[in-house]
Amino acid sequence: MQNSYSHSLSNNKQLTQKSVNRCFNGEQHYYSHESKATQSPMTFSIYLPDEALAGRRCPAILYLSGLTCNADNVTHKGHFQQKCSELGIIFIAPDTSPRSHADIDVADDERYFVGQGAGYYVDATQAPWTQHFNMETYIVDELYDLLRAEFPIINMGIMGHSMGGHGSLLLGFKHPSKFISVSAMSPVCAASESSWGQQAYTEYFGDDKALWEHFDASKVVARAGQQYVSILVDQGGADEFFLEGHLQTSKLQEACEKAKQPLTLRYHAGHDHSYYFIQSMMSDHIEHHWHMAQLS
C-alpha cells in the first residue's frame, strides 16, 4: 500500500529509498544505507514537509527511540507528522542499533537491555560489540553528515524517549556544535547507575565504572555546563520504570542546577512510559525545537 516513485532528493547512491507515503502536507519516507560506523545496513524514516520537498531548507529534529524499538515505532505511533507538516519541520527517526551481524547472537529476548534494539547511542570498546555497536559515531558523524548532505536541513535539534532520551541528552551535551536544541521524554537520566544501563555498559565497556560516567547523561550535562538556552524534559508520573528507579530524573535536575543549564522539567500525573505518553507530549517537543530554531 505504498507509492514507489523516486524523489529527486534520493539521487545519492548511498541511500536506497524503501517507501514514500503522502502524509499531511508532506511525505513520510524510509531509507536504508550501508553504514561504515556499524558495518551494517541501517534504516531510518524521515518526514519531509512540502517546503523541504520543494527544496527549501527547513529545521530538522533527530528523534532517538527507546529500548527494543526501531524506526517504525515512533513513525507509526508518535504522531509527529501533523505538527511537522504545520511548522515545516523535517523529522528523522534512526534505528536504535545495528541489526545484521551474524557473528553476534543478540536475539535473546531476556537480554533486551543489550544488543539489538539497545545500542545506547555509544561506541562499544569491548568484544564482541566493537565492530558493529558504534551508535554514537553513527548518529553524530555518519548519519548526521549524510542527512545534511542529502536533505535541505538548516539546523538540527535532538530529542528522544527513554534510552533515546538518554541518547538525546548525552549526544546533545557531548556535541553541542551539532545541535541547536535538546529535549527528552521519560529519559534514562543516569545510565551508569540504572540496572539496564549497568548491564549494557558492562558488555559494551567492561567493568571500569569510571569510564561509564562518560556515557551517563546527568554526569555529562554536569560536566559540560550550560550548552542550550533551555532544555525540555517530560516525565509521566505513573511510569512504572520511573517509579522503579530506572530513570532517576532527579539526577538530571541536580546536574542541570549544577551546570546552570536551564531546564523545563514537567511531571504529568497518570501518564505512563508508553507511546500514548509520547504522542501526548510530541507537539510540545516539536514546538520547543521550532522555537529554538527561530532563535538560532
Next chain:
Amino acid sequence: MQNSYSHSLSNNKQLTQKSVNRCFNGEQHYYSHESKATQSPMTFSIYLPDEALAGRRCPAILYLSGLTCNADNVTHKGHFQQKCSELGIIFIAPDTSPRSHADIDVADDERYFVGQGAGYYVDATQAPWTQHFNMETYIVDELYDLLRAEFPIINMGIMGHSMGGHGSLLLGFKHPSKFISVSAMSPVCAASESSWGQQAYTEYFGDDKALWEHFDASKVVARAGQQYVSILVDQGGADEFFLEGHLQTSKLQEACEKAKQPLTLRYHAGHDHSYYFIQSMMSDHIEHHWHMAQLS
C-alpha cells in the same frame, strides 16, 4: 508498559478491561467481551476524554476498520486521540471480524478478503460462516447497546476506512435511527461489484447476486434516500486500490445524487490507501461528526 487499574466505568461484568493508558487529556482503554452475535470473544478499543471519565455524557464516533485490520491499527496509527481530547469525543474501534472459531479455517493469507479480518459488517447466511460472521448484528445491536449502557454517550456517528468505509455507509444508511452522522475514507463503495466483495459475498451469501445488492453501500444509499444533513468522504488520488477499480467512488457519488443525499467528496492528490492517509484526514472527520453532534 500499561497501567492496569480498574475504572469505575468498567463495573459491568460483561466487559473485561485489558488495558488503560493515559493519553492527552483522557484515557485509551481496551476491552474484551463474549459476544452473542458472533459467539466469540470480541475486543474493542475506546478513547475516553476526561469529560467522559468524569461521567459527563459526550458524543461518540464508532470507527470501522478495513480488511486485515483489528482494533489496534487505527488506535496506534489513526491519530484520533488528540482531536477527541480537545473536543471531548469518545472514539470506539471494534475488531473487523470474530477471531476465535476453530471450526472454520480462515488463516489462509491468500484469502484475506474473506474470514478473519474480513467480516464486511454483514450477517452471513451460508455455512460455515453463519454461526460467527454476524458483524452487522454485532455492531448495530450488541456492541451499540453495550456501549450506550456502559459509557456516557450522548449520540453516535459512524465512520470507517476501505472495507470499514463500506461498513459505515452501509450501516449508517440501513440504521439511520442509530447514528447521527456518517463519514468514510477510501470506502469500498460498491462491494457487490468489486472483486474483493464478490469473493466475500459468494462465501457469506451464496450466488444470489440480487441478495448482494442489499449489502452494497451505493445501492443502499440510493434506496434509502437522504438520511443525513451531509456526509463526508475522502479519497486519495494515488490510492492503488482506487486506481485498480476496487473502490468505485463514482458509484457512491451517483447514488447520493439520486438519493438527494448531500455529499462532500474530496479527492487528495498523491495520497494512497495507507494509515498515513487515514491520519491525514482524521481531524477533519472528527470535526465533521462533532459539528453534526452540535446540530442534533
